[in-house]
Amino acid sequence: MADPQAKAAEDWLKSVLSHCGLPVSVSTDSPDVAFTRLNHFGGHWLTLNAGDLSAEQMDVLLGSQGKVLDAMQYLVNATLNLGQDSTAQAAYTVELAGYREQRYLALAQMAEDVAAQVRQTGEEVEMSPLPPAERRLIHTLLSESPDLATFSRGQEPQRRLVVGPKSSDGTILSEG
Numbered sequence: 660m661a662d663p664q665a666k667a668a669e670d671w672l673k674s675v676l677s678h679c680g681l682p683v684s685v686s687t688d689s690p691d692v693a694f695t696r697l698n699h700f701g702g703h704w705l706t707l708n709a710g711d712l713s714a715e716q717m718d719v720l721l722g723s724q725g726k727v728l729d730a731m732q733y734l735v736n737a738t739l740n741l742g743q744d745s746t747a748q749a750a751y752t753v754e755l756a757g758y759r760e761q762r763y764l765a766l767a768q769m770a771e772d773v774a775a776q777v778r779q780t781g782e783e784v785e786m787s788p789l790p791p792a793e794r795r796l797i798h799t800l801l802s803e804s805p806d807l808a809t810f811s812r813g814q815e816p817q818r819r820l821v822v823g824p825k826s827s828d829g830t831i832l833s834e835g
Contacts (some may be wrong), residue, residue: 662687664749665703668739670755671764672705672731681720681811683711690760693752696767698803700796701759702750705735720755725762726755729790730784766793770800773822774807783823783831785812 665687673685709717721728721808732753740748752759766789773784789797797820798809808825811818823831 662703664739665705668703668705668735668749668751671739672707672735672780675731675734676707681712684708690754692760692764697763697796700763700799701752704752704754704759706754719755721758725758728755728758729792732792762793763796766796766818767800768824770797773797774801775805777807777822777824781824781832783821786820786822788813788817788819791818792793792820797822 667763668714669685669687673683676683676685686706686708687703688706693701693704694697707720708713713722718769722730732751735751735753739751754760769786773786777784786797794811801807801809801822804825805824806825808831809822810831811819812821813819821831826832
């Protein structure tokens with residue numbers, strides 16, 4: 660039997676899309692890359708069946724730079740976690756036509772590049788502004804690096820992830 664949280668998310672997303680005139684099937688299978696390269700990131704992956712949609716409908720659901728897909732993902736997470744105890748909350752990733760997987764792989768490469776730069780220079784690097792889910796992914800990917808620390812700086816929508824060398828107490832070493 661499927662995970663009840665995943666099933667609830669799948670049903671909710673199908674219902675919302677159906678009310679928008681987009682009857683699309685949704686599956687809850689996580690891609691292999693979520694477990695290998697992305698350190699189990701994404702929780703429950705809700706994959707919209709691109710075969711149920713026209714090219715125009717896919718363009719609308721993706722939006723410019725994935726903004727509509729991001730908004731759907733935010734709504735799924737906010738709605739299904741509302742009123743839940745923090746231990747009962749779950750993370751949901753909404754995927755369409757491989758967009759999210761490819762974007763997360765690009766972010767994983769970006770994290771590797773920034774980590775290499777910090778290690779080479781010994782100085783912190785402030786990345787370009789990213790949406791919260793994308794910052795969270797990079798935090799997750801770099802969290803197990805014994806020599807690196809991460810934090811976010813600034814206010815939305817210009818909030819930036821900072822990566823720097825880690826001191827013995829786990830904080831970013833200040834530039835001298």
